[in-house]
Amino acid sequence: MAITTAPAPASPATEEAAARTGALSRIRHWIGEIRRLPLFPVTMLLVFLLIPAVFAELIAPHNPRRGDLDDRLVPPAWSDDVVSVRTVVERVNRDNRQNEIKLSDAERTVRIGDATVVGKAAGDAPALGDQIQIVVKPGGQAKYLLGTDKNGMDIFSRIVHGARLALVVSMMAIFVSGLIGTVLGILAGYFGGWVDTLVMRLVDMSLSISLILVALVLAATLGPRIENVLIVVCLFLWSRYARLIRGETLALKTQDFISRAKVAGSSEIRIMLRHIFPNLVNTIIVLATLQLGFVILLEAGLSFLGAGIPRPNPAWGVMVADGRELIIDSWWVSFFPGLGILFTVLSVNLLGDWLRDRLDPKQRNV
Amino acid sequence: MQRFIIFRVGQAIIAVLLVSIIVFMLSNITGDPTSVMLPMGEATPEDIAALKAKWGLDRPLHMRYLVFLGNAVRGDFGESYAFGGQTAMGMVMDRFPATLQLGGLAMLIAVVLGVPLGVITAAKKDGWLDYQGKAVAFLGQSVPSFWLGIMLLWLFAVQLGWLPSSGKGGLSHMIMPAFTLGFFQVAALLRLIRSSMLDVLDTEFVKLARIKGVPEWKVVWKHCLRNAFIAPLTYFAIIIGGLFTGTVIVETVFSWPGVGQLAVGAVRGRDFQVLQAVVIIGSSIYIFANLIVDILYAYLDPRIRYT
């Protein structure tokens, strides 16, 4: 039983008042809880998810959907230029190739502006035997803190805006599935009988569907869309709420204060809303927090596979996917968005764990 | 017990049918495959009509579903749209061993690391090892597997050159994908074993064993572990689910030629025949694995049968 179960009112007459003091004491209790929040996960959560999500426009220095082709794959701001000098030859000599460059390649790099011929005016065509200075790996630029991707989009700005996308999508998914699951769970637990049977069979169905396969089918038929992510997550998650809430409701139903409310003539809806639901809030909050990390990971995974949020939205999963092929030279394209996911999910999970231990230790196995 | 089994089997069959209806309808109402199959600029409307007749695309949807279902039951999911002359079923079966190998090795890693870690952390609760174990568990559940895979690739294939980057080959090709896939499972298993071990360690019969003077290692590893295994069984569904999701992602990251990669390729090429085969076969395996676990669990713990 949840720690904060409402105290059973003394008599049906004072029920109303007791519910109010119950609410008040809960608020007081919550303030106390917030004061006790663990510093580390909450700070991490604020830094990596909430603050960027809310203040994305203020924090991000660039437009996350816009790039500058002249600044493609710029490394993080702290990297230095790597410059090398090579001799122009007809055909690269295999044993000495680090110091030589083929004439055709030399001409092209000079034309594009990646190189200059030593001792000649800028832009002059190179000739055999010339020394040519090539910036092999240009260094970072102050305006791109974490570098840019292959479209010349600022990775830092995309991560910041990606936080908002991740937060909005996963909160929406959790809210919708939580709502469906809670309503069905209470109905099933409270009424029992055929309602219970129906809901529980649906729960079994939902638990037996592999969500990644559903997601792939949706992606193939409807193309990558944000709605697909919501559908998949809701299909999968509502049943977890329903199952848990049903069990809690079953236990609550037998409590004295419910039977007393019934005797006092409260309607069924009123009992469910005023007496059962408030006692389930802790459970729901804990489960929602525990699921948040999972949903963020799932959304990122689907986007990574091309079955989630479509380009050019700054979804973290898409950003990691875009950097995969560039990993040899441009590690930062994949690295930072992935790190963002890791920190966010880690902090959400730590917080969820802490909440569960405090509010609802029963869910330890979930 | 018999009634319970019949009931659960019936339910599983309905679930598979439901999946097949959803997949079939979705694949068939959103445009037909003719544009994927016919070459640009060479096809006339007559060609398209002939093609539709050949694939039976000119008949009403529910008729097509019944035909599809009848064939699917016999293991015939039709010919791949993109790979002429190949049956969808054959393509899935060709890829299946590779996925099984990868999943098997990942499970092995998960069990070999996860179970002992779970037991040790429970036995030494709040000790130094317990905190380390918790850290592993949290990391395992928080790190995106596709990113972990890419980072491993960068470190071991690109920077150190110790392991081949991807593709199928010997054991060395399997280490990174299997570890990536298994890491999440290690974390999940560790948590499950730990918490159910803690429950068991708290029971009367353990206390009794201790009083009787049974050595501590024997209490933990023999008496407790056996009982602690029952609880994780319920969460087998979660583990299998994670394995399914993980396989698709990991096979994509490491170009492992398994069913997951086939499915992602089928999505990109709108090869619905293959996609239908993968999803229906995959879902059936998933559903029936859960079914077996349910029955097993009901057998071990008769109380749950009637709830």
Next chain:
Amino acid sequence: MPAMADEDTYLHMAVTPLPQDTFFPWLATSSGHLVFRPMWENLTTISPETGVSTILPQLAREWDVSPDASEYTFRLQEGVEMHHGWGEFTVKDVILTVDQQMSDPLAGCKSPLKKFMGYDSMTEMIDAGKMEVIDDYTFKMTLAQPQVDVADWWFNILVIPCAAVRSAAQHAAEGDAMFESGPAGTGAYQFVNRELKEFTEYEAVPYDHWRVNPEFKRMRISTTPEDLTRLALLLTGEANMVDVPKVLHQQAIDEGMEVFESPLPTVGLTIIPFGQYYVSEANWNPDSEPWAAPGETGRLVREAMNRAINREQIINELFKGRGEPMYNTIFHDTLEGWNPRWAEEFDEKYGYDPERAKELLDEAGFPGDNGQNRFFVEVWQSSLPGLPETIEVAQTVAQSLEEIGIDVKLVEVEFARALDAFRDLHDAHFVLPVRQTIRQINANARIYYYTGPTNPETGLPNGGVAYIEHQIYDDNYEALLRETDPAERNRLAQEMGDHIYDNYRTIPIVNLRSTLLVNPEEVLEYKFGSLTGVFGHLEYAKAAQ
């Protein structure tokens, strides 16, 4: 991996998977048949240096065409051996090949071949007296309708392997199973093993080949889906020749690999503002899209869209300079109909000038709110096989259009979905970058511009895909099919090209040379390109030792 055979030279190529892969060549559409290239030969061929402009003999030693392009006589090479001891190549093998290509309604060649042959197979033509087998090495065809491009297109290196010759004797003995067990052809390499979607293995023929004895005695073509994996295969020495996107080249060059480039551009990237359906107006509302509006309005809008785009930056940054500007969609200076004026006037008419673009939009009647929100356009982007940069090009174009005040929504789609929109429905209201293979004008005009007669029931054209429509294109294309006089052909093609260019019907971007990354310690030289892509002429690759 198979063990590298001791001192045998071994060519291991790792390439992007083909969109389709099949054992059966008549089912192979677009690029699906390309891995067959090393083992098969066609009646005629092309070379990487001259491209489609020069047709060279291969299995056909020579051929005659009647002045009205309706009678063809082919004389075949004698003494060419079929692989695996299946005897000598004769006219029987040509007949089997063509008949097989036409046997399945799914086969890509069926309807165009039927159109000019007039029958469902060569065998039927012979029975009807329209084709005559003069001897084992000579045959004569009388076509149902004049067709100028039989030798240079349909029997050449094709989009579809209509005439990549295989063995009639083997087919008589083994039936279609031959394609899985090891089909015999006449090329310098013969089939060893194939695993669909994985790899194909070949070996040099064990006898003196009639054209060339390859330096690489064994060859393996692997299809590997991930760019990074292919690059890694090269860097670890598992493969010695790979294709990867140009953005990855530097990583390999730093490791000492070399970039081989096709002598001619092989593929172009052009952007089609869809919805210019001036011939078949099904599903088309002339007021709905500014860029498709008839007359001056549409022309001004399209000029503005063209001028918003910085082609030089796209070529240099996205394609690392390995391309040249495309001046007119489907036209090229090596092809019929080329007008030098298009290149000379390009800067003046199409050059990057966002300010001028904004003025043009004002002039066209789309001033927007202070030059913003002028109108709305969807830019569709899809990853095209062999041209991964398309995604970035689409994003760049979207940005460029935003910069001149157009509202843009980028939509990521499968190319097939876009194909549905314009092929089946004629209901495409978007801008889409498309890939353009550089090939004969007839071939591309049919795909891009030919509408054909309209189906009276649906109101949709019968001709297949049309990107951009106009009566002139239909008329000139049909005339081109019959015309054999080079000067007149040139005039017809040029008239079409002028109309497209002067009315800004498309947004041409870049013609690209194909590239391969090669390990220079193992591969000395390989010339490739044109329609055969990176798979053509592998038998001429030179080993480094």
